Amino acid sequence: MTDTKKYVKVVNVFLITLILGALVIHLFLSKYINILSLVINLMVIGIILLILFSTMITYYILNDKEVNKHLMKINYTIIRCIFPIISNMGKFAGISKDEIRKIFIKINNAYIYSNKYGFNSESLIILIPHCIQNHNCKLKVTNNVENCKKCGMCKIKELLQIKEKYNTKVFIATGGTLARKIIVDNKPKAVIAVACERDLTSGVRDVKDIPVLGVFNSRPNGPCIDTNINIEEIEEAINFFTNK
Ligand code: SF4
Known part of the structure; x- marks a missing residue:
């Protein structure tokens, strides 16, 4: 099933639940307080219209079609608000949370x-998860990525080369709390965050004031061990933020 079909399926479940919920409330309240049921009806209709609008924009995005940036912004705001509900509704539509998270990213x-941005590369930070480091490597790269000896057994070597080439900052975050601290301490203009679906989604939702581009790590050895990064995606993100 394509991402578009999955998303539409979850939205349908959401809309059906919303309408059924409104009908139940309506049944209980309409006999007694007409004005309240009218307000509920208007609210439900408003929410349904917003969701239909958002689904249409999301359909275009998921199919890689061009979308006006203002509409994109409105849609993004709606998606941020309804994401927790959509994410939980997924199980009723047989869609996993990770699939919904991928769509969100x-x-x-x-x-x-x-x-469009035109940031200096020095003002960007790249946040990577600890599981990128080869599990046999005993070097303490979490405190300082420069402790890496560049043996090439994991992608930290190439990330250091990126760091040198663009003069960006690279940090290894062992969890969400540390990632947030790194952002607060370094005050970057933008973040390129690498993580799995769950960590990336919670990180992107946490940071509201600066753009955070999400890059998924691949997990050829299973979750949280010797994960991998597509370095080209990181370079593309740097070039985009620096308008190169
Ligand atoms: S590149 Fe080699 S030295 Fe650097 S962190 Fe990875 S395994 Fe350790």
Whole structure:
């Protein structure tokens, strides 16, 4: 099933639940307080219209069609609000949370790519998860990525080369709390965050004031061990933020 079909399926479940919920409330309240049921009806109709609008924009994004950046922004705001509900509704539509998270990151990235930036590469930070480091390596790279001896057994070597080439900052975050601290301490203009679906989604949702481009790590050895990064995606993100 394509991402579009999955998303539409979850939205349908959401809309049906919303309408059924409104009908139940209506049945209990309409006999007694007409004005309240009218307000509920208007609210439900408003929410349904917003969701239909958002689904249409999301459909275009997921199919890689061009979308006006203002519409993209409105849609992104709606998606951020309804994401927790959509994410939980997924199980009723047989769609996993990770699949919904992937869609969220795609919408986030499309929104960021619809804008133009001209940041210095020094003002960017790249956040990577600890599981990128080869599990046999005993070097303490979490405190300082420069402790890497560049043996090439994991992608940290190439990330250091990126760091040197663009003069960006690279940090290894062992969790969400540390990632947030790194952002607060370094005050970057933008973040390129690498992580799995769950960590990336919670990180992107946490940071509201600066753009965060999400890059998924691949997990050829299973979750949280010797994961991998597509270095080209990182370079593309740097070039985009620096308008190169
Ligand atoms: S590149 Fe080699 S030295 Fe550097 S962190 Fe990876 S395994 Fe360790």
